[in-house]
Amino acid sequence: MSSQGSSLRITQNQRLALTESLLRALELLQLPAAELEEAIQAELQANPLLEREDEGTEASISPEETSASPAPQSTPFDDPVGVTPIEREPSALDWASTTRSIDDDAPEAYETVAAAESLGEFLENELSLQTALSNLQRTLIAWLIGNLSEEGLFEESLEEIAAACPVKASHAEWGKALECLQQIAPAGIGARNKTEMLTLQLERLQPQDEAASAAKRMLVECPELLLKRDFRAIARRLACESALCERAFALIGTLDPHPAARFASPEKEGFVIPEVIVTRTASGALSVALNPACTPRLRFNQEYFELLNSSRLPAESLALWREKAHSARGFAHAVEQRAATLLTVARAIAKEQKEFFRQGDGALRPMTLKDIADILKISVSTVSRITSGKYMQTPRGTFELKHFFSSSLPAAADGQSVSSLAARERIRALVHAEDPEHPLSDGAIAEALSTEGISLARRTVAKYRELEGIAPKSERKRLG
Template sequence: MNAMQRLELRQGQSLTMTPQLVQSIKLLQLSHAELASYVAAELERNPLLQEGEIPADAPGLSLADFLRAKQKAQALGPRIVPGPSPLRSSPSSGASGPTHGEIGSELGETLARAASLTEHLEAQLDLATSDPHLRMIGEHLIHSLDEAGYLREDLAEIAVRLGTAPADVESALQLIQTFEPAGVGARDLAECLAIQLKELGRLDPAMQALLGNLNLVARQDFAALKKVCGVGREDLAAMLAEIRRLEPKPGLAFTPAAIDVLVPDVLVRPAPDGSLAVELNPETMPHILLNRTYYAEVAKVLNKEEDKSFLSECVQAASWLTRSLEQRARTILKVAAEIARHQEEFFRQGVSGLRPLTLKSVADAIGMHESTISRVAANKAIGTERGTYPMKFFFGAATGEGEHAAKAVRHRIGQMIGAEKPEDVLSDEAIAQKLKLEGIQVARRTVAKYRDALRIPSSSERRRLGREA
């Protein structure tokens, strides 16, 4: 044989994000009600899982019970991947996936019940590609978007975490950026607007120059904008008007997953020594165990390979779920403890004590990734002596002029206006001066913006209403 056989070694990257890791990520962001539903389904499917403590003298299931449990699990179909989307399920051998018509029907039902952004994008991802590698990356990116629809993580970091090439992550992101709502998957405002303009066929060089200089738009430096865009006054006015018609936060058009009746996942209470005690709410944290005694008993008497395979699947699924629930609880508690530490004044004196807090600052403080903090904050609530609040309530930026949280300043403005007398109505400038005396540096225009957000009329309108009363 003349042809020489060659052994070639090639170095490459492959996707290392296993289905179990995908499940763990989704498990972290579930609300307590969604988690309870998922755990209940697993308890029904897996005979090795037990809820609560297992007494030492508790009788195990018989072999016949085990075989009936196997038949029931098979009848239930493939294990559903936990997550807010009803369209996702893990693949099973020999089972074909849903057809485009079936997905379309499910998508219609999903949208009819006010789908979340995640559900809406995952349904489009199902239709957009059949490449499992691209779909897994795309699913991870979709779950990394914030509520406004932006991707705040660095693509290189995502590639390292997933064990894949940066080019593959970029390809998946470009695919997501073609989905509805237009602008979703952008990494900043300029890219969000560019995606929308491209879809409208209006992303010409002049508009690209305008998007590259949004700082000049914010400063209303029209002379500089005309120069960099190479357009006249009328054209610039038309371009600015077109940008104002776009949606800067496309994700907010979708209903976020709601916290169920605001049952707290974490409780924060004053401790006897004056500190704050942070603990998990046992009512929202499922407690399940792997019954190892029953596993050992059944393993001895099984003869058929398919029965042994089912038992192995059950023990692996049970071990993964118990570990994942423990990790989820530890992560939630760790994030909540850092929130309580940073927002201690809120827990002692109320909204006026809120301080600016970002996902990144919490992530840096406890050594986790910002995306992890975002998933923890989603669909969770913290119970306090002042009531129960969504965990995201405790995050917010500063006012821009100082170190006070915007929520706290709005609250104080509402207090001032609520206490004013009819003959002494406070103007926005007067409120700004009063806040300054309290050590809060806020401009008059910021006071007006916060007052409008509180749906409080202007001082002149309040005076008129007072006279009519």
């Protein structure tokens, strides 16, 4: 007969949690220049131990001349592999290696930036009002908010987003977090594609009558017939009356295809502030540097803290100042890491797309966020955050960092792939050089591209032509 009893066992395991400092680093990583400045000003006002310095030195990195440095040990969002950390003194958290001195008389870069709420800020405010959520649910929802595009969509699958999160949760928990986000967000935000964006809006409509139900089925089951407005074919497929299909179509027409458009974005402000400046050196090499007007220089007031630490303050007050000291160091390091990550990613982009700086969009290579992530050994979500809303000033103009990423078209006969942006550039050039009396049709443009090794269907040519704002052949002939 076996005996039963209790025992005590000690096990050791490792877990990575999203601490306050990691959440702060994530938040600062995705902020554009104007919002970063606002966050820094708020922190300077709230924490007397954090100061802003006035002097610095210039730093530039030449991707064509500088060899890759060994990857440091890292922790997520702190010192990611492939991002070279910036050396600093313990009491002088500045960017001596990435900034140059700023003229005190220079105009303030953010004086005319209108204060507007972004989609992320709105959702974070809404999340703070949800008192019934657990800490885990709040963390998962905050992570999902950080992965939304400017259109309010997810560019990655829920599984990929969950895999990149350092807080592990079950698939059911992620599903509940997504459902909660879609409930607190404006109708359509948090969808995984345009179809789901519209169906989420339909689910918010009241009453949920047969027209709303038919509209959802039309979007999911027969989108190709919906584009043709073939209500008889739709009625046969859905086994309903044509009149109901027409009512459902009218209902779809009342939905908002861009529910995130009312929120602030850098493109709506009328101007942008480039955080990265690319120039050419005397030898012709590319020099990539951070814009000093957008690169804050912070300092932890060690002398003041030591004075407070040695004074006879009550234990409660001393603990509060130590907490502020920890917060000041953490905030400065998070801002510093953002600058280091931005510079490293910009350097990698400039190195991979160096032909663009010589020849323009036509020389852009196919490149995805994952390509840069693999080169730097950081996560795709980190690259997405640091390139969103950040701009690069180049000899060819100012571009958002995401401008340099494009999909790859089918390889040509010589085996070399072409980016979609390069194909659009060639379409623009062909139309510009055409005879106004005999403009090129989409089919003729496709044939001309084929002779250059760019294989595009006529439908794809029409899509790219519309994206470039080029009128169809019939209208161009009238205009000519």
